[in-house]
Amino acid sequence: MTIKPEQNLPPRAGFLNGVIVPEQPGKNAIEVRGVRKVFGTGEAQVAALDTVSVAIRENEFFTLLGPSGCGKTTLLRLIAGFDFPSEGEILLYGEDIAPLPPFKRPVNTVFQSYALFPHMTVAQNIGFGLEMLGKPKAEIQARVAQMLKLVKMEALAGRRTSQISGGQQQRVALARALAPQPKVLLLDEPLSALDYKLRKEMQIELKRLQHETGITFIFVTHDQEEALTMSDRIAVMSSGKILQVGAPRDIYDRPAERFVADFIGETNFLKGTVVSKKSGVATVKLASDATVAAGFPEGFDPSGAVTVVVRPEHADLIVDAAKGTVAGILANVVYFGTDTHYHVKLDGGDNFIVRHQNSRSGAVAFAPGAKVGIVFEDDGARILRD
Amino acid sequence: MSITLSKAAMFEAQAEKATSWRNRLLALPALVIIGIFGVLPLLIIFVYSFLQAAPYGGVQWKFSTDAYLNFLFQRDIFDDTLQFTPDFLIIYLRSFLYAVVTTVICLLLGFPTAYFMATRPPAQRNWWVLLITIPFWSNLLVRTLAIMFIIRDEGLINNALMGLGLIEKPITMLYTNFAIQLGLLYSFLPFMILPLYSSLEKLDFRLVEAANDLYATRRQVLWRVIIPLSLPGIIAGCLLVFIPALGAYVTPLILGGGIHLMIGDLIAQQFGSGRNWPLGCAQALILMAAVLVALYFYVRNTSGKIQHG
Numbered sequence: 001m002t003i004k005p006e007q008n009l010p011p012r013a014g015f016l017n018g019v020i021v022p023e024q025p026g027k028n029a030i031e032v033r034g035v036r037k038v039f040g041t042g043e044a045q046v047a048a049l050d051t052v053s054v055a056i057r058e059n060e061f062f063t064l065l066g067p068s069g070c071g072k073t074t075l076l077r078l079i080a081g082f083d084f085p086s087e088g089e090i091l092l093y094g095e096d097i098a099p100l101p102p103f104k105r106p107v108n109t110v111f112q113s114y115a116l117f118p119h120m121t122v123a124q125n126i127g128f129g130l131e132m133l134g135k136p137k138a139e140i141q142a143r144v145a146q147m148l149k150l151v152k153m154e155a156l157a158g159r160r161t162s163q164i165s166g167g168q169q170q171r172v173a174l175a176r177a178l179a180p181q182p183k184v185l186l187l188d189e190p191l192s193a194l195d196y197k198l199r200k201e202m203q204i205e206l207k208r209l210q211h212e213t214g215i216t217f218i219f220v221t222h223d224q225e226e227a228l229t230m231s232d233r234i235a236v237m238s239s240g241k242i243l244q245v246g247a248p249r250d251i252y253d254r255p256a257e258r259f260v261a262d263f264i265g266e267t268n269f270l271k272g273t274v275v276s277k278k279s280g281v282a283t284v285k286l287a288s289d290a291t292v293a294a295g296f297p298e299g300f301d302p303s304g305a306v307t308v309v310v311r312p313e314h315a316d317l318i319v320d321a322a323k324g325t326v327a328g329i330l331a332n333v334v335y336f337g338t339d340t341h342y343h344v345k346l347d348g349g350d351n352f353i354v355r356h357q358n359s360r361s362g363a364v365a366f367a368p369g370a371k372v373g374i375v376f377e378d379d380g381a382r383i384l385r386d
Numbered sequence: 387m388s389i390t391l392s393k394a395a396m397f398e399a400q401a402e403k404a405t406s407w408r409n410r411l412l413a414l415p416a417l418v419i420i421g422i423f424g425v426l427p428l429l430i431i432f433v434y435s436f437l438q439a440a441p442y443g444g445v446q447w448k449f450s451t452d453a454y455l456n457f458l459f460q461r462d463i464f465d466d467t468l469q470f471t472p473d474f475l476i477i478y479l480r481s482f483l484y485a486v487v488t489t490v491i492c493l494l495l496g497f498p499t500a501y502f503m504a505t506r507p508p509a510q511r512n513w514w515v516l517l518i519t520i521p522f523w524s525n526l527l528v529r530t531l532a533i534m535f536i537i538r539d540e541g542l543i544n545n546a547l548m549g550l551g552l553i554e555k556p557i558t559m560l561y562t563n564f565a566i567q568l569g570l571l572y573s574f575l576p577f578m579i580l581p582l583y584s585s586l587e588k589l590d591f592r593l594v595e596a597a598n599d600l601y602a603t604r605r606q607v608l609w610r611v612i613i614p615l616s617l618p619g620i621i622a623g624c625l626l627v628f629i630p631a632l633g634a635y636v637t638p639l640i641l642g643g644g645i646h647l648m649i650g651d652l653i654a655q656q657f658g659s660g661r662n663w664p665l666g667c668a669q670a671l672i673l674m675a676a677v678l679v680a681l682y683f684y685v686r687n688t689s690g691k692i693q694h695g
Contacts, residue, residue, distance in 0.1 A: 111595075
């Protein structure tokens with residue numbers, strides 16, 4: 001199922017980083033129009049990208065999110081110019097760049113492997129792009145110094161890239177790609193080689209760099225948490241298609257498809273049958289004979305057997321099983337420090353997880369084996385396309 | 387440092403010493419062979435070069451620097467004065483020229499070939515390496531004689547060209563400078579391709595993409611990324627071609643017909659028909675000294691550019 005090209009939609013308000021901001025109509029930095037990419041020939045043909053259309057706005061931190069093999073890196077390589085689309089157009093500020101070689105595109109890449117030149121110093125690496133553009137020496141020097149300062153690497157300018165740590169190499173790779181002031185910066189899973197703490201630091205660092213430079217970032221990752229925390233908007237991809245494009249909140253709270261809900265965050269899936277529906281809310285009868293009101297995405301008409309999804313944090317446990325929307329036996333309690341997960345075996349046979357945020361005051365202690373009720377928050381249950 | 391630590395350090399140092407000794411033993415057989423059959427003959431050559439030639443070959447045990455004087459001068463038969471005769475020097479310079487031309491052309495032909503091989507899918511690469519090494523399966527002498535049959539007046543090329551009516555008289559190729567150059571190129575091209583290939587095969591082609599991404603054109607990628615990173619292979623290939631090409635013996639002898647001498651043939655002559663062993667020894671040592679000097683400058687100029695592991 002593909003989503004309609006973004007550019008056809010009217011500008012709308014949205015959540016950016018959890019803050020409600022009025023949508024700027026803004027220019028599109030990159031527009032991908034009906035791009036297909038096929039590898040191999042004849043029988044062995046594989047469509048890595050299957051007619052993808054998406055618009056990425058100026059100054060946006062845009063993330064392509066999906067499991068490995070979903071086509072996100074292929075799309076990035078098409079924008080960079082390392083591969084050429086089999087069909088379709090890629091517009092950079094309205095100009096078709098799809099046929100141009102990489103060295104003619106004002107687009108730079110931060111590689112997953114960093115791909116720093118081992119025979120050059122840190123400063124020479126950063127200055128390489130400007131040098132190739134034929135900039136005067138003085139300008140290159142000034143810009144390299146500025147970049148070194150931006151990524152806090154001034155002290156290591158003369159080092160070989162083999163003499164610095166992974167995190168430092170990451171910064172050099174960033175500085176090198178930013179130095180020629182590209183119109184769009186492409187980042188191919190740049191944080192995947194770093195350990196957890198460093199990755200967290202670099203996530204914040206990347207946001208800061210994007211903010212300071214005002215360059216459009218297109219970020220590729222398979223890490224949903226990374227995507228949610230850093231992005232202005234996310235495109236969720238699967239098997240060569242874009243399933244949903246939206247702000248992190250949209251994607252998380254209102255996933256359009258089962259795959260999106262499953263891939264991003266944890267989700268409970270409940271089987272049921274639609275009994276009635278009116279104005280965007282359907283009444284669904286679950287396996288346990290309980291009924292629940294569930295919202296559904298626009299343009300989707302659920303009927304018959306459906307799957308209802310509920311985020312673990314959009315539900316709560318109550319002692320009185322009879323008052324719950326659904327009820328079951330508490331099977332397991334898992335403590336995570338910040339929160340606790342309650343695994344409940346529902347009466348209908350489904351499994352259900354409730355996430356409860358821990359606090360000093362402490363909540364009612366539930367013991368495994370107890371009969372419990374579960375209530376859903378308003379709009380907590382949704383019906384999704386499979 | 388605490389006592390336990392220093393004990394540990396001592397133990398470690400001892401263990402290290404033991405392994406380093408054992409490692410040295412591994413190299414011993416080769417070192418013995420090099421010592422006896424490499425250094426000893428060189429010493430004999432050195433000593434002989436300062437002796438007098440015996441009339442029917444061999445040496446007379448009388449100290450003399452004649453061999454070195456004879457390299458550049460000839461004693462007048464009547465009044466014993468020394469006259470500058472550049473005959474040997476010309477042969478040396480010509481040999482250097484042959485070797486340099488061979489090295490340069492091998493590099494120009496070998497680099498694209500090695501690049502092609504290194505960019506094949508991994509499964510195909512070994513087949514290409516095998517193809518390059520096929521000439522080594524048979525004797526150089528035989529292969530050189532085969533070239534002779536191809537380029538001689540009634541050879542394959544001339545017969546074909548005359549058969550097609552493109553030429554009336556055969557083009558003389560055998561026993562010319564061209565023949566020697568061709569033979570040298572043919573013999574030494576694999577020695578250039580293989581080290582270049584092993585260098586290029588290790589090249590991380592993502593660096594090529596990175597350079598492309600940073601506005602480097604194909605030509606700039608070649609000069610700024612590929613060549614600097616394959617410099618170890620280029621140096622190794624040039625040395626492996628230049629040094630043996632300079633001392634080539636079989637190729638100029640057969641394809642040059644003994645008319646266009648190279649250093650190797652010249653030295654061999656002194657031990658054969660020339661019957662002047664000291665002169666042959668001196669010529670060999672002069673060649674060695676010249677190669678060492680050339681090598682010194684070559685390595686000094688290029689190694690500065692290799693700055694990575």
